[in-house]
Amino acid sequence: MATTINKQRLLTHLFGTAKNSVELDGDTRPVLEQFIYGVCRENATREQADEAYRFLCEKFFDWNEIRVSSLRELEEAFDGMSDAELRSQRLIAFLQEVFEVQFSFDLDKLQKDGLKQAAKKLARYQAANDYVVSWAVQRSLGGHAIPVDPPTLRCARRLGLVENEQEDAEARASLEHLIPKAKGALFTDGISTIAGEYCWEEHPQCSSCPLAEECAYAQENGVEALVSSRAHRTKPR
Ligand code: SF4
Numbered sequence: 001m002a003t004t005i006n007k008q009r010l011l012t013h014l015f016g017t018a019k020n021s022v023e024l025d026g027d028t029r030p031v032l033e034q035f036i037y038g039v040c041r042e043n044a045t046r047e048q049a050d051e052a053y054r055f056l057c058e059k060f061f062d063w064n065e066i067r068v069s070s071l072r073e074l075e076e077a078f079d080g081m082s083d084a085e086l087r088s089q090r091l092i093a094f095l096q097e098v099f100e101v102q103f104s105f106d107l108d109k110l111q112k113d114g115l116k117q118a119a120k121k122l123a124r125y126q127a128a129n130d131y132v133v134s135w136a137v138q139r140s141l142g143g144h145a146i147p148v149d150p151p152t153l154r155c156a157r158r159l160g161l162v163e164n165e166q167e168d169a170e171a172r173a174s175l176e177h178l179i180p181k182a183k184g185a186l187f188t189d190g191i192s193t194i195a196g197e198y199c200w201e202e203h204p205q206c207s208s209c210p211l212a213e214e215c216a217y218a219q220e221n222g223v224e225a226l227v228s229s230r231a232h233r234t235k236p237r
Pocket residue numbers: 155158159194198199200204205206207209210211212213215216217218
């Protein structure tokens with residue numbers, strides 16, 4: 001487990017890496033759209049989520065058309081992603097529930113309820129889970145929340161940012177304590193990029209990972225020496 005100072009150094013490095021690769025261009029989406037994007041984003045890379053969300057926006061006329069579409073039609077949006085059927089079911093169930101209560105597809109009035117109340121109301125939707133509510137809180141409700149999905153948790157554990165024994169909720173609380181609110185979105189996208197490009201479940205690519213020199217897993221597994229020799233290797237003349 002990394003010390004507090006090491007964790008801060010690691011986070012500074014992660015934020016620096018993330019800044020180079022992440023554009024937080026979707027942060028202006030309204031609450032309903034962020035909830036839907038969260039369903040796409042959980043356990044997926046940013047590219048996969050962007051593609052799925054784009055498919056939904058371009059292939060269907062509006063959210064109502066998605067609400068009345070078949071699972072099969074929706075599954076195409078999540079082609080190649082995990083849990084395509086479950087994501088489709090959640091999306092239809094969410095839009096149905098919103099429609100039955102609001103008769104429209106707009107949840108922005110939640111902004112007036114205050115953060116706690118708004119998060120509580122979002123969590124009541126059948127399609128909601130910790131990740132999606134945290135995503136909406138972070139991206140559209142102006143609160144401090146870190147969405148934690150399996151790739152985030154795997155990478156955070158290996159880096160030593162959270163303990164191996166910590167379950168999702170506890171890990172999320174630790175990360176929320178460690179990461180300033182202003183850096184929440186940067187952390188979320190940065191760690192997701194590292195998880196998608198290097199920190200695979202099997203055979204993590206530590207020798208190419210930009211965080212290897214500060215990573216607990218890489219150090220324990222002797223990757224530090226490899227990385228250091230890579231850094232000091234001189235070009236053959
Ligand atoms: S160094 Fe290896 S274990 Fe650590 S974050 Fe990078 S890929 Fe994952």
